[in-house]
Amino acid sequence: MSATGTSRLAALRGSNNEGVLALILVVLVIAMTIVNSDFLSAGTLFAILRSSIVPTVLALGVLIVIISGGIDVSFPAIAIFSAYTTVVLMRGSGIDAGVVLVLVVSLVIGALLGLVNGGLIARFKLPTLIVTLGTQGIFKGILIAYVGSRYIAELPLGMRMFSTQSLLTVPAGGENTSLHVLVVPAIVLCLLVNFLLRNTMFGRGVYAIGNDTEAARRVGFSVMRIQVILYVVAGVLAAFGGVLHVTLTRSANPQDLLGTELDTIAAVVLGGASIFGGRGSVLGTMLGVLLIQVINNSLILMGIPSAWQRTAVGLLLVIGVGVQAISARRSSRRVFAHREVVAPA
Template identity: 35%
Template sequence: MMSNLATQEQERADPSFTTRMREMFAGSLNVSTLGPLLALIIASIFFATQSPRFLTGTNLSLVVQQVMVVGTLAIGQTIVILTAGIDLSNGAVMAFGTIVMTRFAVDFGFPPIVAIVAGLAVCALFGVLNGTLVTSLQLPPFIVTLGTLNIAFAMTHIFSGEKTVSNLPDILIFFGNTFKIGETAITYGTVLMVLLFLVTWFILRQTAVGRHVYALGNNAEAARLTGINTRRLLVIVYSVAGLVYGIAGMLLVARTEVGDPQAGQTDNLDSITAVVLGGTSLFGGRGSVIGTLVGALIVGIFRNGLQLMGVLAIYQVLITGVLVILAVAVDQLARRRQK
């Protein structure tokens, strides 16, 4: 007992890395995150009672693989929405990045690493374009990203020639490979997605840049008056988001093993759905990227569980729409109570 007391006193005086990380995670699990987490747990319990296959390691691994691409897209979407913006172009930008990667590697004969870098670069450039137009021309993010959505969509179809690119080199599909924990196969792409969530969470919660993003979303003018270069910060946010969309494209290529010009057409809405269900406010300044991960898993769990129950796909979409409306309604009620 005396030893335990001494250990506790030592941790209070000089907290260990584990203790600090535990406190940081506890701080990030606020009310806006706990609600979605509770919904995820309840949904999992319900579907476990409806199908004996639901809680198997193979099925749960499949759920995570199915949300891997949209979940990664939602990371970029989260940091944009935290600034009180929105990005409608992310699915189309991702698709263009996949076509650049695959055509550079297969049709043009570039080394696979160069092809991947080229795909990431064009996605990041779209982010720079979005951020520059929003800040320089003072245009609403909705309008800007609606425009770049159409530009990226057209460029994808022009550059691909409406053809799917196949026979990809091994490096491009590496993140679709699996390793086993027990009897459960887990893709390397899943690991990369989780690492991206953790890195983004750390930056948003524990760095000055992250605090500036929240401040910008809460009140842009007040943030500017405190000395934050809001224009530069917005360009950085959209640029980083674009880079993340490129990584999502890399994961998509690894999962499907092709470069498909038809890819990503509804992923922009799916990424917004994950962010909203995760408790991030569409008005900016409030939310957590960990909540976004929970939101993406909620969508994946519902679709998988309903599929195991034999529910038609169209009803899965309907229920997802209802969940989004409920999440936004809860956010509105919370804002009104704060006022």
């Protein structure tokens, strides 16, 4: 094969295996269509997109943290804390708040909670998993013990008005199926985070400290400042995800989202982000989330009990990461016979 041929193939494959993921997605969709002709329809597509909205936004925050070499398990707590507290505040103050006020209040709360994470991690150089494990308990506890434990169905105007809005409606077999309007903010956030990671100094810094913190410091990045900012950004994204979740479910339940942290991390890792930091992309993450949603959806269509979903995602994760690990080992053996490299490349 010619040199340009391999480079074109490498470009198709993507720097984080995005091409491979896309290929798996396409194969899966084709296979599902053969098995069940109902699969390839606007209804299925819209359902998958709708169920991907919240996981995608949450995954974006996780992606930034993972690229920086950390792990965040507190984001579901931040998400539901921000959204639920906003609803409680709005109801308490009697303001039927519009979109702007709802977003400002919840995103500020998310930013503050992210600041707690970032401050502890950057100031005391603590392991990120341990810190976010601790703050997760604290946030969840404060929310349910002191903010409220009740399920709230009356949402402020800013959330209510979007709950049942559709972006477009397609007639399908007698009844209409429609695409929820909230895919728009999810896509906008993806583009924004993509820009932030690829085109700003902050984004370069996140990749740099994920690759090698000491090297990043010597090059002149302020590691502490980047870490604080990135956890604040992750907090804001989590809060946004929380608001979207409350809007989509048309109710605020303080127990929601909690316990989904490992599923989201699995999606991000499937999307090609390295758990050791320094690698990962927004496109990969979107594909990872989509893949999991497609699998969940197709298992239902194939009549397989939804209980197998967890097993399927787990298998996918182990196979995906395992293949990466083995290929990384092989290539490292080729280059340095003695180097110990287990990092998925």
